[in-house]
Amino acid sequence: SIDMLMSSEKEEDPDVIPEDSSLLTLRIRKKNLERREETIIVDRACRQETLTYEMESHATGKRPDNPTDLIEEGELLLTLNIFYPVIFQKHKDHKPYQTVLVLGSQKLTELRDSISCVSDLQIGGEFSSQPDQAPEHISKDLYKSAFFYFEGIFYNDKRYPECRDLSRTIIEWSESHDRGYENLQSVKMEDYVFNDLSLKIGFPYLYCHQGNCEHIIMITDIRLIHHDDCLDRNLYPLLIKKHWLCTRKCFVCKMYTARWVTNRDSLAPQDPCFFCDVCFRMLHYDAEGNKLGEFLAYPYVDPGIFN
Amino acid sequence: MGTVPGLKEDCEELLGAFQQADTVRFERFAELWRERRFHTVFYGRMRALERNKLTKKTLELAQQYFFPPYSFQIRVGALYLLYGLYNAQLCQPKQKIRIALKDWPEIQKFRQDLLDSQHYDAAYIFRRLQLARAFHFTAMPKLLTYRTKKKIEENYFKEEFKDPSNRVNSLITNDVLEELMNIHDHYQKMKCVISADKSQPDKALSLIKDDFVVNLKDITLEHQEWQKNKMKLFQNAKETGETENKKKEKALLESEGSERANALARIKYRSYSAVVEASKSRRHRQVQLESSEAGSSCGKSPSRSKKSSRRPQPARRRSEMQVAKETVTWHIGMPVITEENSDE
Numbered sequence: 001s002i003d004m005l006m007s008s009e010k011e012e013d014p015d016v017i018p019e020d021s022s023l024l025t026l027r028i029r030k031k032n033l034e035r036r037e038e039t040i041i042v043d044r045a046c047r048q049e050t051l052t053y054e055m056e057s058h059a060t061g062k063r064p065d066n067p068t069d070l071i072e073e074g075e076l077l078l079t080l081n082i083f084y085p086v087i088f089q090k091h092k093d094h095k096p097y098q099t100v101l102v103l104g105s106q107k108l109t110e111l112r113d114s115i116s117c118v119s120d121l122q123i124g125g126e127f128s129s130q131p132d133q134a135p136e137h138i139s140k141d142l143y144k145s146a147f148f149y150f151e152g153i154f155y156n157d158k159r160y161p162e163c164r165d166l167s168r169t170i171i172e173w174s175e176s177h178d179r180g181y182e183n184l185q186s187v188k189m190e191d192y193v194f195n196d197l198s199l200k201i202g203f204p205y206l207y208c209h210q211g212n213c214e215h216i217i218m219i220t221d222i223r224l225i226h227h228d229d230c231l232d233r234n235l236y237p238l239l240i241k242k243h244w245l246c247t248r249k250c251f252v253c254k255m256y257t258a259r260w261v262t263n264r265d266s267l268a269p270q271d272p273c274f275f276c277d278v279c280f281r282m283l284h285y286d287a288e289g290n291k292l293g294e295f296l297a298y299p300y301v302d303p304g305i306f307n
Numbered sequence: 308m309g310t311v312p313g314l315k316e317d318c319e320e321l322l323g324a325f326q327q328a329d330t331v332r333f334e335r336f337a338e339l340w341r342e343r344r345f346h347t348v349f350y351g352r353m354r355a356l357e358r359n360k361l362t363k364k365t366l367e368l369a370q371q372y373f374f375p376p377y378s379f380q381i382r383v384g385a386l387y388l389l390y391g392l393y394n395a396q397l398c399q400p401k402q403k404i405r406i407a408l409k410d411w412p413e414i415q416k417f418r419q420d421l422l423d424s425q426h427y428d429a430a431y432i433f434r435r436l437q438l439a440r441a442f443h444f445t446a447m448p449k450l451l452t453y454r455t456k457k458k459i460e461e462n463y464f465k466e467e468f469k470d471p472s473n474r475v476n477s478l479i480t481n482d483v484l485e486e487l488m489n490i491h492d493h494y495q496k497m498k499c500v501i502s503a504d505k506s507q508p509d510k511a512l513s514l515i516k517d518d519f520v521v522n523l524k525d526i527t528l529e530h531q532e533w534q535k536n537k538m539k540l541f542q543n544a545k546e547t548g549e550t551e552n553k554k555k556e557k558a559l560l561e562s563e564g565s566e567r568a569n570a571l572a573r574i575k576y577r578s579y580s581a582v583v584e585a586s587k588s589r590r591h592r593q594v595q596l597e598s599s600e601a602g603s604s605c606g607k608s609p610s611r612s613k614k615s616s617r618r619p620q621p622a623r624r625r626s627e628m629q630v631a632k633e634t635v636t637w638h639i640g641m642p643v644i645t646e647e648n649s650d651e
Contacts, residue, residue, distance in 0.1 A: 014397050015352040022343050024313035029351045045354055053356040060400060201447050223445035228400045 048244050055240050064232035071231045076104030078194060079221040082115055084243065084303070085213055096243030099220075103236050104195040108155050112146055112189065112207070114237040119213040121301045128262075128297040131281065146209035148189060148217070150197050152182060155189040166208060247304035250276035252283070258300050265295035274300060311364050314348070318369060318388065321345060325384040333428040336387040346395035355398075362402040365392055367449070370404055374413060382417065383429050390432050393441050404441050407448040479527045487520045 017030045036043065045053070064070055083097040102111055127133060145163045148155040154167035167186050174181045199205075199219050207215040225231070230238060247257045251273050258274030265273055267283055275283065284292055321339060328335050340346075349362065369392055372385035389404055396402060406414065421430045436442070498512045516522070 014350050017350050018344070018347055021347060023317045023345065023348055025311060025317050025348050026313075026350065028313040033351060045356075049354070049356055053354075053359075056356070056359070221445060221447070223405075223443050226403065226443055227440050228403075 051244065052241065055242065059230035059232075059235055059238055059240075061228055062230040062232050062235065064234065069233040071103065071225055071229075071233055073225065075225040076195065077221075077223055077225050077229065078102045078104065078199075078219055080111075081218045081220055082207065083216040083218075084245075085117065085119065085215055096245065097241075098239060098243065099241035101236060101238040101240055102194060103225075103233070105193055106236060107193050108148055108189045109157060109159065111194075111237050112148070112157060112209075114239070115207065115209075115215070116306050117209065117213060117215065118301050118303045118305060119210050121305070122210075123299040123301075126296055126298060128284075128295055129291060131260075131285070131297065143210050145211070146189075146207070149206040149208070150199060151205075152184055154184065154186045155192060156186055157189045159190055166211060242306065245302075245304035247302045248274050250274060250279050252276070252279035257302050257305070261298050261300040263296045263298075265297075266293045267295065311361060311368070314365060314368055317343075317345075317348065318372070321388065322372060322381055322384045325387075326378075326380055329380075331380060331383045331426055331429060333387060333432060336384060340387075340391055345391060348392075349395060349397050359398055359402060362396045362398050365396075366402055366404050370406075374410055379420075383421075383426065386429060386432060389441075390436055393436065393439070401441070403443040404436070405443050405445050405448060407445055410448065411444070479523060484520065484524055487523070491520050 017026050017033070021027060021030075078101070080100045080102055081097045082100060083095050100111070100114065143162075144157065144160050145166050146157045147165075147167050149167070154165075154171070156165050156167055157163050158165075165186060167184075171184045171186060173179075174184055199222075201219050201222065203218065205217045205219075207217050230236075250256050250258050251268070251270075253276060256276035256278070259277045260275045260280040261272045262268055262275065262280075262284075263272050265271065265284075280297070284295065284297070286292055321343060324339050325336055328339070348365070349358070353361070366389065369385060369388045373382055373389065375382075377385070393401065393404065418430060418433060421427075421433070495517075499507060502512065
């Protein structure tokens with residue numbers, strides 16, 4: 001009966017703002033809506049809005065098929081903002097980031113595996129003479145080292161024998177002279193879960209991989225897990241927001257995302273020039289696969305590839 | 308990003324009306340809510356993403372009124388408001404109310420206060436919210452966002468809502484006064500012990516005013532009186548119907564205040580039995596032994612314009628030490644304690 005006091009009795013359409021409202025909020029909103037109706041011809045969600053909304057809410061309320069994967073009460077949920085390393089001028093004021101939800105009981109390595117960065121997919125090497133051999137080794141497989149830096153401690157990924165301690169250089173540097181940093185330590189990433197860490201909210205931390213690809217990580221929120229959240233452990237770390245980056249299209253067809261970039265290309269109108277796979281081969285190689293003209297070609301991975 | 312335009316005004320208007328109604332009953336709040344048809348605050352054609360954002364901001368705004376330094380009545384109003392907004396929201400699944408870890412003990416205390424003073428309807432509303440899983444228990448109160456703000460918005464508290472802060476009282480509490488009294492007595496006794504004449508201290512040892520504790524207490528009470536009167540004047544001038552006589556609050560606080568009042572009565576009794584004869588120059592400020600009367604206002608207006616007409620200072624009436632919830636923090640001139648020779 002308490003509820004009845006609140007809601008209205010008659011059938012009301014929540015989209016329609018009542019005419020004679022006493023609330024200032026509604027009067028202002030009505031004016032704004034009317035203005036929108038006059039100026040916007042088609043009022044529909046654009047792709048970005050749909051994407052944002054979908055990402056925010058797609059996992060809400062999900063329950064796992066397997067009951068052992070159910071998250072227990074009292075689990076902590078952290079919200080992390082991971083900033084892209086891409087630097088464009090237009091991002092000066094608002095650097096793009098992705099937002100990830102992570103459970104307190106998850107290991108740091110799980111977060112590391114879930115971070116998708118374009119530099120992981122880079123393929124090094126010049127392949128103009130052997131274009132078919134290009135996508136052999138992506139950087140992710142070659143350079144497996146990575147570390148997190150939280151509160152003075154470097155958490156290095158040591159799961160594979162190829163992994164090196166990238167933080168050693170930094171620690172040696174700070175110890176060489178009295179630079180004012182207290183003991184920096186280096187430990188193994190796979191031994192720690194988020195619950196073990198003491199973190200500051202809003203303070204920038206670091207994730208470094210590929211030797212020099214650095215991402216700033218900020219924790220924006222820590223809260224207890226809620227009934228309405230996604231309770232399937234397998235879906236975490238859960239990506240709920242990501243920045244939409246426009247991809248570079250092929251110079252020729254302007255339709256497909258660029259997969260090759262050429263330098264010093266006698267056949268191309270500009271340097272560097274981007275091509276999709278089909279256009280690249282059609283332009284630079286003849287029917288037998290011989291190289292035509294002089295150029296240097298590199299496989300290109302566009303930062304917007306994760307859209 | 309930013310605020311919802313007009314929402315702050317609407318909420319404050321509703322809470323203001325609730326404060327005027329001078330009650331903490333939910334029925335009264337519900338009437339006010341229905342009058343304004345507040346549930347329509349979420350109406351308006353908008354898509355889901357915008358609606359989520361709007362609802363989050365609305366709940367965040369309403370939640371601010373739930374914590375100190377707002378007065379008790381406003382906080383209960385805020386609880387009802389949160390309940391109403393949470394149930395009236397159109398988002399599916401519902402947006403939650405964020406509660407920070409540091410605020411949780413405050414809320415527990417508030418809930419206990421509600422139960423102690425038998426405001427069972429408010430406690431029930433709170434329980435309903437808890438059962439409906441309306442809360443997110445977070446580490447920090449506000450969710451961080453990263454947009455450079457064009458201007459830093461300051462959080463202006465509405466003055467009338469704010470629980471008046473009584474700094475003087477929080478400094479000179481009953482405990483402090485009792486301590487001072489005890490130390491003073493002890494000091495006097497020590498002086499006697501080392502003096503030649505065991506019954507009273509040597510004249511050479513009288514370095515402080517004997518009645519300093521009493522004076523301190525008097526001054527504190529005077530300050531309180533002054534603030535109360537100032538507030539009355541201010542409100543009369545404003546011609547608002549705001550009730551300052553928060554009866555409910557008094558009833559609630561009298562039970563807590565009674566033991567404090569007893570302690571204070573003890574101190575008063577001890578001090579009043581020894582009235583010091585003031586020196587000639589201060590005769591006009593002679594302390595007069597009067598019985599304490601409850602709720603009397605001595606109409607002492609401390610404004611500077613009236614100073615010249617204040618020749619015979621009326622006897623100070625002592626009122627029961629009301630637990631101060633009435634002082635305001637407007638910048639008003641403090642009463643100036645006139646020097647002996649400057650008073651003409």
